[in-house]
Amino acid sequence: MKEIFGSASGSTGSTPPAALAAKVRTLAPSMTRSMQRVAETVAADPAGCAALTVTGLAELTGTSEATVVRTARILGYPGYRDLRLALAGLAAQQQSGRAPALTTDIAVDDPIADVVAKLAYDEQQTLADTAAGLDTAQLGAAVTALAGARRTDIYGVGASGLVAQDLTQKLLRIGLIAHAHSDPHLAVTNAVQLKAGDVAIAITHSGSTGDVIEPLRVAFEHGATTVAITGRPDGAVTQYADHILTTSTARESELRPAAMSSRTSQLLVVDCLFIGVAQRTYDQAAPALSASYEALAHRHRR
Secondary structure, X not given: OOXXXXXXXXXXXXXXXXXXXXXHHHHHHHOOHHXXXXXXXXXHOHHHHHOOOHHHHHHHHOOOHHHHHHHHHHOOOXXXXXXXXXXXXXXXXXXXXXXXXXXXXXXXXXXXHHHHHHHHXXXXXXXXXHXXXXXXHHHHHXXXXXXXXXXXEEEOOOHHHHHXXXXXXXXXXXXXXEEEEOOHHHHHHHHOOOOOOOEEEEEEOOOXXXXXXXXXHHHXXXXXXXXXXXXXXXXXXXXXXXXXXXXXOOOOEOOEOHHHHHHHHHXXXXXXXXXXXXXXXXXXXXXXXXXXXXXXXXXXXX
């Protein structure tokens, strides 16, 4: 059974207040419109919503009590009472001086200095959201699997394919066997060769990219340990994932497609995986890194 949002770490399922806004931004696109209204309302005014009963919040958002409860559960809380407690905690954090979320849509006539500032803020927020929502128990399990893997196959297309290549070259530099696959046919034909003791990683922000899901399914059915790096923890890719690593993203706009900020958050997760594996395999990784630096040193001599 796959675990989502921290329950695998042994917690009660409640989401820390600091991670609430991040989860709303990550999950809202996959919610129904009525659930989005509830999620966006509690994220925008945690103090006000913390004072409301479930009936009051339903009336405020023009939804039903059942929708409020379902939204609370999707956000990682057993019930509405737990969500109210988290909202009170988030309100206290904001009142203590933490900056609220800002709207940083880029306009076609923005000066380049404003573009830089908005992109920098968005990327900082994306990284913070991803770190807040990342399940470290799932991350640790994925690191353990990678560190002991006979072979690792990584699937990704488009911007996610670039991230797959990045993780592959990192693993290769510490002496591990890794392959990045962006061609869906090659991905599947390689996946059938995987078995227990191997690892397959699918990288897809949407969680619904068929060219990535298919090889992960094949790897899963052949006994490999499977990992999904995705912005949609309820996406189709998670059906075949033993471990789910959730990423966040900035709100999509005309000049800022989701692939931009999803790539940023995916790279953070990839770096966490790499550092974790390098720690676990330090006796092998350190000499391998030194050897790779030395092999390339002559190309950087003045």
